[in-house]
Amino acid sequence: MAYTLILHIPNSEPIMGESEKLPSSNDTLLIISNPRSRSGKDLPYIDSNTITVLWPVSQVNFIEVITSSEEEIIGFVRE
Numbered sequence: 001m002a003y004t005l006i007l008h009i010p011n012s013e014p015i016m017g018e019s020e021k022l023p024s025s026n027d028t029l030l031i032i033s034n035p036r037s038r039s040g041k042d043l044p045y046i047d048s049n050t051i052t053v054l055w056p057v058s059q060v061n062f063i064e065v066i067t068s069s070e071e072e073i074i075g076f077v078r079e
Contacts (some may be wrong), residue, residue: 003028006038007055008065014038015055015063022065023057030055030063 003022007015007030017032035046035053042048 002033004066006066007032008061008063009059010061014041015043015064016040018051023063028057030057030060045072 002020003019005017009015009019013027014030014037015032015035016038017035019032023030032053032055033051035043035050037043046053
């Protein structure tokens with residue numbers, strides 16, 4: 001299962017991409033596929049043909065995990 005992540009880097013715009021697993025506390029690198037901005041545009045400092053990027057965890061402030069919109073949430077319904 002691929003996770004959609006948003007990496008927040010100091011003094012830079014957030015980077016969105018997919019990862020096969022969530023990072024653990026022992027990881028030093030994040031493996032991100034299809035890196036792009038939150039709006040879906042290419043990042044100016046990464047080549048447009050790049051498929052996967054290894055990002056050092058030490059350069060990341062925090063990571064957001066985006067849930068899939070395909071999941072159906074069923075709540076209580078008042079009749």
